[in-house]
Structure formats: structure tokens, C-alpha cells
Amino acid sequence: MDIRLSGVTKMFEPDIIALEDLYLSVDKGEFVYLVGTTGSGKTTLLRLLSREYLPTRGQITVGDKNLRKISRREIPFYRRDVGVVFQDYRLLPNRTVFENIAFVLEAMGIPPRIVQNRANEVIDQVGLWRRRFLNPPQLSGGEQQRVAIARAMANSPSIFLADEPTGNLDVRTSEEIMRLLLSVNAAGTTVIVATHDRYLVDAYRQRLVELHNGRLKRDEHRGRYDIDGEL
Amino acid sequence: MASFRYALRDTFRLLFRHWGLSLLTLLTAASVLYILGFTALFALNVRHMVSRVEGGLVVQAYLKKGALPDDLLAKLKAIPVVTSLKTISPDEAIERLRAKLGNQARAVTLLGENPLPWSVEVSVTKAEYITPLVRDLMIFPSVEEVLYSGKLVERLSVISRTASGVSGAILVLTMVISALVIFNTIRIAIYSRKEEIEVMLLIGATKTYISLPFVFQGLLLGAGGALLAVAGLWATYASAVAAIRSSLVFLDIIVNRQVLFQFFFLLFSFGATLGWICSWLAVHRFTSRAMRPR
Ligand SMILES: Nc1ncnc2c1ncn2[C@@H]1O[C@H](COP(=O)(O)OP(=O)(O)O)[C@@H](O)[C@H]1O
Ligand SMILES: [Mg+2]
Numbered sequence: 001m002d003i004r005l006s007g008v009t010k011m012f013e014p015d016i017i018a019l020e021d022l023y024l025s026v027d028k029g030e031f032v033y034l035v036g037t038t039g040s041g042k043t044t045l046l047r048l049l050s051r052e053y054l055p056t057r058g059q060i061t062v063g064d065k066n067l068r069k070i071s072r073r074e075i076p077f078y079r080r081d082v083g084v085v086f087q088d089y090r091l092l093p094n095r096t097v098f099e100n101i102a103f104v105l106e107a108m109g110i111p112p113r114i115v116q117n118r119a120n121e122v123i124d125q126v127g128l129w130r131r132r133f134l135n136p137p138q139l140s141g142g143e144q145q146r147v148a149i150a151r152a153m154a155n156s157p158s159i160f161l162a163d164e165p166t167g168n169l170d171v172r173t174s175e176e177i178m179r180l181l182l183s184v185n186a187a188g189t190t191v192i193v194a195t196h197d198r199y200l201v202d203a204y205r206q207r208l209v210e211l212h213n214g215r216l217k218r219d220e221h222r223g224r225y226d227i228d229g230e231l
Numbered sequence: 232m233a234s235f236r237y238a239l240r241d242t243f244r245l246l247f248r249h250w251g252l253s254l255l256t257l258l259t260a261a262s263v264l265y266i267l268g269f270t271a272l273f274a275l276n277v278r279h280m281v282s283r284v285e286g287g288l289v290v291q292a293y294l295k296k297g298a299l300p301d302d303l304l305a306k307l308k309a310i311p312v313v314t315s316l317k318t319i320s321p322d323e324a325i326e327r328l329r330a331k332l333g334n335q336a337r338a339v340t341l342l343g344e345n346p347l348p349w350s351v352e353v354s355v356t357k358a359e360y361i362t363p364l365v366r367d368l369m370i371f372p373s374v375e376e377v378l379y380s381g382k383l384v385e386r387l388s389v390i391s392r393t394a395s396g397v398s399g400a401i402l403v404l405t406m407v408i409s410a411l412v413i414f415n416t417i418r419i420a421i422y423s424r425k426e427e428i429e430v431m432l433l434i435g436a437t438k439t440y441i442s443l444p445f446v447f448q449g450l451l452l453g454a455g456g457a458l459l460a461v462a463g464l465w466a467t468y469a470s471a472v473a474a475i476r477s478s479l480v481f482l483d484i485i486v487n488r489q490v491l492f493q494f495f496f497l498l499f500s501f502g503a504t505l506g507w508i509c510s511w512l513a514v515h516r517f518t519s520r521a522m523r524p525r
Contacts, residue, residue, distance in 0.1 A: 012525075050433070051524060052433070052524060052525070053524055053525050054524045054525070072522060075522065076432075076435045076436060076437045076438075077435065078435075079433065079434065079435035080434075080435035084433065084434075086433075090426075090429075090430050090433070092426070092427055092430060094248075103431070104434045104435075106233070106234075106237045107237075107431060107434065107435065107436035107437075107440055107441075108435070109233050109234040109440075110233060111233045112233065112236075151434070155435075
């Protein structure tokens, strides 16, 4: 599904401008880094795409849906097609890894047998098979991040949004996470990753969109983290 | 159908994983419903006693000499609030007089031919119906005289109305308070699952899917609390009946099993419905708020 933002402004009352007059198109199957310093509006943009926020001005369309116009009843069904990896993971601490992933599928009314197969499949894919019966607090940061990714992958969404997925992780773990995201993208899913991980961006070059104070600063094919010529 | 099974499973998960909170909700519902039931039983008994006294009030209508009571009886039978009618013939009247006079009964024979008229004793359901009844009787052609205790009737009417009003008001108040207490207890229980509900909304669970386990839980806890309350009230009431029968015999309390069964069934339904509605309201409010986009 294509994503189109035209003239999108998001303000938080009374006078905080998180995003300003943003035009952006992302085609189906693209991989996009969303970079920028903290406070530049990355999380806000992702939340607009998952319909947690409504834009103050402008239009956002995803596929044939105008996010301003979808009804409350449609929102759950829209969100099922958008996998989100939250900045703070948002795992349920007193459920096992397996349950954390299975409940997403269950909420969609999928029968238990299929839920079990699919949950096991994605758990294996993110390399947590041996830890599937542990609870999130028993896992390392990188492992929790992988659970969050597995959960977002579980119902094979068309769009995958990840908010600073390598935020607090070491280089080696970050690379593992990155390879996971690339494999999701390789399966045809549109992936947008908000990050300020310079190392990753430069090591795995992809389309790069930079925000600065809520405005679009750069949009480059296979861009580097720092603008050429700058230090 | 898979959704329904998940909802049932999650209901029991809610109930037993957080058994402390469930127990607290159950006991709160039980105590509140016990108090409600107690108030209601008390109010019912007060009304019952008042209406017993009211039903015992008798209006006596003495007919004119030589008049027969048939017309009057026909008219009185057509009045719905009339509960009993008793006709006393002149012969019966004289017998009563004899019995009253005891050893001076022979004086009655001095009267010669029986001078007493026919009379009719009327009872109605409520004291307030007596005054209009008396008015009707007095203008009835064959009626000579009407006897009743006016002051008592007036006082009883007032007492009856006050008793109904006060017990009704207390009952409504108790109902509102129990609803509020149960609503808030369930709301706290739902609030403790805040994080989980929010995540579920974010990953695309529908409001119905999220609400079902909470609603089932509310229904079960409401019904369970009501059962406990009914058991408690049953025990309390049985011992109250025993105590009253041995020492306060003049108190006329409700012992009709059918009435009591109906009452307890009503209380049980009220508890279950209350649990159901309260949890639905609480979870609906919560999810609606969480869903509102900013
Ligand atoms: N819910 C909110 N209420 C008020 N201001 C917000 C809210 N969310 C974000 N902001 C503001 O919007 C700006 C962009 O924030 P954010 O999108 O979180 O940036 P980033 O994710 O790039 O660090 C910041 O100045 C932040 O304070
Ligand atoms: Mg952010």
C-alpha cells in the first residue's frame, strides 16, 4: 500500500508544532529511514500513520484509505494491516513471549491451531524459540525488541513501522535487529524505521528521510546519515 | 466463534490470575447487595404490617329498620378495594348482644320483638379508602348509620403513606449507592488492566473483543456476590423470624415462602444485571477514551 502525506501539520495545543507542512510519498515495498534529532517529529509521524493521532491540517492516505475519514469502527481493521514496533516495546509483562504474540492473532478471531502455528513460526524467525515461555522482564533488551518485532510481524501487515528499534542496543544486537527488518521488507512489506542510529544508516543504506524541527529537511535515495560535506 | 472461546478463557484468566481483586469485587458486591436486600426486606415488612393493620379496620353500616342488605351488598361488591364483606342479620346481632351482656342477657328478652336492623361490616385494603367509602355509605338510601373510628383512620393513612414514602426513598437510595459502589469497584479492576487494554487497541483488537471478558467477569461477580448476599440474608431472616415468633409475637412479619423466594430471585437478578451493566459501562468508557485520536 502506498503512503501519501500532503501538507500534513500536527500541532499539540496550544502552540507546539510537531510536524509542519509535510509532503511525503512512500511506495509499496519501500524501506525508509526516518532520521532526525530527538524532538524532530519522528514518533509523531509514525503515530499519525497508525491513526493514534489525527493531523491538524493536511491529508494522509494509506492505500485507498484517507486516515482522516476512516470511522472508529474501521480503525481496528486498519491497524491490523499496520504492524507497529513501539519505542517502549509495550509488551505485556505478565504474559509469556508466546502469549504476547498469540494474543494479537487471537484478537483477530483466528482459530487456536492456526494461532499456535503462526506464533511459533514468527518466534522461530526472530530466534527466540528457547525463550518462548519466558516473560518479558526475564529477557534482555534486544530480546524484548525482537518480541516486539515478532508481534508486529505476526499478522503479516502491509506496512511495518518501527520507532527507534535499536535505541538502547549494542552494535551486534542492532545488526541482528536490522537484518530482521530487512527480511520483513524483503517479503514485500513497506518498512519505515525511525532512528538516529548513524552506524546502521550508513552500514545498510536505504532511502533516507530527515526531519528537522518538524519539517522535511532531506529525502535521499541510499542517503548517508550526515549530509556530504558536513562533519 | 474462536473469539467467543478466547473471551471465555480470558474471563477466567481475569478472575483467577487477579484473584485478589476478584475476591475484593465479589465481597464488595456481596456486602452492598446484602445491605440492599436487608433494607428492602425491612421496607417490605413495614408495608406488610401497616397494610395488615389497615386491612383490619372495619366500617359498620347499619341499615334502616326493615331494609334488606342486598342492594348495598351488590354496590359494595363492585368496589375493587373492598376486601371483605360481612352481613349481620338481626338474629345474629341479638346473639352478639346476648353474648356481650353475659349474665344480664335476660334483659334482652325484655325488648320483645327484635329491634335490631341488618348491618354490614366492610374492610378495605388501605386506610385512605375508608373516608370515601363512608361518604358513599352515608348517602346510600337504605343506610341509617355508619360507624367507624375516624381519628384512627386518619392517623393510619398518614403513617401508611409516610412508611411507603420513607421506605421507598431509602430503597432507591440504597440501590443507587450499591450501583455506584459496584461500578467503581469494577472500574478500578478495569483500570488495573489499563496497559493491556491500550496495547490491545493499538494492535487492532475491536472494542467488543476487549470488552467481552470484562463484561462476563462483571456478570459472574455480580451474580456470585448476589448469591452470597442471598445466603446471608436467608440466614439473618430465618433467625429474625425465630426470634420474633418466640418473643415479639404481635409483630406480623412476612413468612410466605413464595413471596420470599420471589424477593431473593429479584435480588439475585438485580446483582447479576448490575455487575453486567456496570462492567460494560466502565470498559466502554475506558476504551472510548483510549480510542479517541489526538
Ligand atoms: N502528545 C504530545 N503532546 C504534546 N507535545 C508532543 C506530544 N507528542 C510529541 N510532542 C512534541 O512534538 C515534538 C516532536 O516529538 P516526537 O515526535 O516525539 O519527536 P521524536 O520522536 O523525533 O523525538 C516534540 O517537541 C514533542 O515535545
Ligand atoms: Mg520518538
